[in-house]
Amino acid sequence: MTLLELKGVGEKRAETLRKNGIHTPLEIVRRYPKRYVHQKLSTLDEVEQDETAYLQGEIKSEASVYFIRTNLSRLTVRVAVEKTLFSVSIFNQHYLKRTLSPGLKVVVYGKIRNHAITAQRITRADGFEEGFLPVYNLEGIKDKTFYNLCMTAHAHLQDHFVDILPSTLREKYRLIGYSTLLKHVHKPANTRVHKQVMRRLKYEELLLYQLKIAYLKNRRKSQTGAEQNYDIDTVRAFIKTLPFELTSAQKRETNAIFKNLKAAAPMHRILQGDTGSGKTVVALICAVAVMSAGRQVALMAPTEILARQHYENIRALVEGTAFKVVYLSQSVENDAAKTIKEKLGAGSIDMVVGTHMLFSKTVVYNDLAFVITDEQHRFGVNQRLSLKKKGKLVDSLYLSATPIPRTLAKTLFGDMDVSILEDRPENRLPTKTTLILSQNENKVFSRVAETLSRGEQVFVVAPNITDSERTLHSVETLYRRYQKHFSSAKTAFLHGMMDKPSQQVILESFKALKTDILIATTLIEVGIDFPNATLMIVYHAERFGYAQLHQLRGRVGRGEKQGQCLLVFEPGEDYRARLSVLETTTDGFKLSAFDLENRGFGDLVGTLQSGYLPFEHADVSTDMAILNTARNDALIMFDDIFKDKKPAYKALRESVLRQVSQPKWFQT
DSSP, rough: OOOGGGGTOOOHOOOOOOOOOOOOOHHHTTOOEEEEEEEEOOOOOGOTTEEEEEEEEEEOOOOEEEEEEEEEEEEEEEETTTEEEEEEEEEEEGGGGGOTTTTOOOOOEEEEETTTEEEEEEEEEEGGGOOEEEEEOOTTTTTHHHHEEEHHHHHTTTTSSSSSOOOHHHHHHHHHHHHHHHHHHHSSSSSHHHHHHHHHHHHHHHHHHHHHHHHHHHHHHHOOOOOOOOOHHHHHHHHHSSSSOOOOHHHHHHHHHHHHHHHHSSEEEEEEEEEESOHHHHHHHHHHHHHHTTTTEEEESHHHHHHHHHHHHHHHHHHTTTOOOOESSSSOOHHHHHHHHHHHHHHHOOOEEEEEGGGGGTTOSSSOOOOOOOOTGOOOOHHHHHHHTTTTOOEEEEEOOOOOOOHHHHHHHSSEEEEOOOOOTTTOOOEEEEEEEEHHHHHHHHHHHHHHHHHHHHEEEOSSSBBTTTTOHHHHHHHHHHHHHHHTOEEEEETTTTTTHHHHHHHHHHHHOSSSSSEEOOOGSSOOTTTTEEEEEETTGGGOHHHHHHHHHTSSOOOSOOOOOEEESSSTTHHHHHHHHHOOOOOHHHHHHHHHHHHHTTTTHHHHHHHHHOSHHHHHHHTTHHHHHHHHHHHHHHIIIIIIIOOGGHHHHHHHHHHHTTTTTTOO
């Protein structure tokens, strides 16, 4: 059946659907809503102060319109809800004046405060529909129109849907069938049906995820390539030149990686470590092993400043060896870059450190065998794949500063081997953390003044770029305040809305000691060393999770001097009690466990959720129980699905194989 055979679809609408990536009636039905608008009327008894709700009432006055400026208007009308009269205001909808007349029954959606409502929508009561309304975000086609097409297509195709979940699983977990899902996912009739739809969507998505990573790991282990016949004497000699003693964790995980490198199957491992645990040193020792076998290594970092930092540190450590290490990024001049590329192709360069340029089409390697990716979740899937494809059966090591407990990491990254560095170098003093109530900002300013008087630098972090109702301290506000209070100091600001070159200039200026105080968002959370920065101040600390606050305080005290971290919090809700654990605990993995227990995982891997985990329906911050169930089911069923190829799992097996063959999927 084609699009044009579907009632309501002509040539013009078919073209609009194709522009949205929809080419068949089945693809119409399978285009799930991006989200729902849950329209449900409330009574005044059910609504609390400052809550946003739907209320039904009757207009009791003529509407008035006031133009605050040319492009900003406010319409105000009085509405009786039950026996209470409210003043209702709505912005930039002055055209409603001609339709809102006294006596009209309406539904107002807005925030209630005392006897006023700041409305987002005002609709006629006879046109209001309670329930879950789908939002598809399609270009050129209204949500209601697309919903009607979904129902038409479903009626034509309902006898042809194939459920990928076997009946045993559906019965075990009381999951709705696929045809029922496709009908109700577009407009759940009520909360009960919505829960049934979401349970099915989440379980199916997480089961497919666990099966895919199990399949990839199994396939990877079955691949065979050349073993890394590294020179152990060269490696031992290099370790002896290091200006510090390796921790027991570094020794243990280095040996684990060596076993991977020596095996015929390509390595796929994530190396986690708390701030300052020495991940880069472990990666470099393994790189030396690969280079001693006459093969090439690439280390890729997401930003220029972090990549250059890695290069400078590595160059200093390999000085005196025979290994040739170079730096390559867009900032390298054309002639120099051309020479580097030629030498990489000829094999006269052993290791290259750089940014995303390392996987560009113009870069060709002679024998790339080992790829190290720092902060890998900040790269796109295709970027990570592109660098690996520069060699044959390349060994991959991913570095992550987000400390995730081992069992949880194995659940999330089941296709990877997991290494964890839980020790810290003995000579690194832990950052001292102090809680300060926001009303006592004079104490913060006093500590800043002391730090500046010693010639040291200060980080100041805010949760927002600009002020909002929920934020008292934004980057912009703090920048003005610090600039005024510390007029003799050089103050700068940094946030994600700035272009990359501007961000780079500001970070370079701070690293070069040309800036004393840097006001920023969490953009500065990971990776970069600023040895002269000794004071970290985090405003609205109550809005952050333990793991993220731990990452932030890890930005200071990375030199010889001890770091100080001031967590500035607002009064209320026992914030001091919750944050006090950071004053006594410096172990990132323990704090991750606290995050799991107290905040349900969202802050712990928020960056991974957006940059690595490809979930549309499931949220690992709230659906860990479903994820663990799906993982256990995937392990139990794996042989039946892929080795014995039992008929009951045919549709599930085909779905997994189809998805892992798509380059957009997360294969790293």
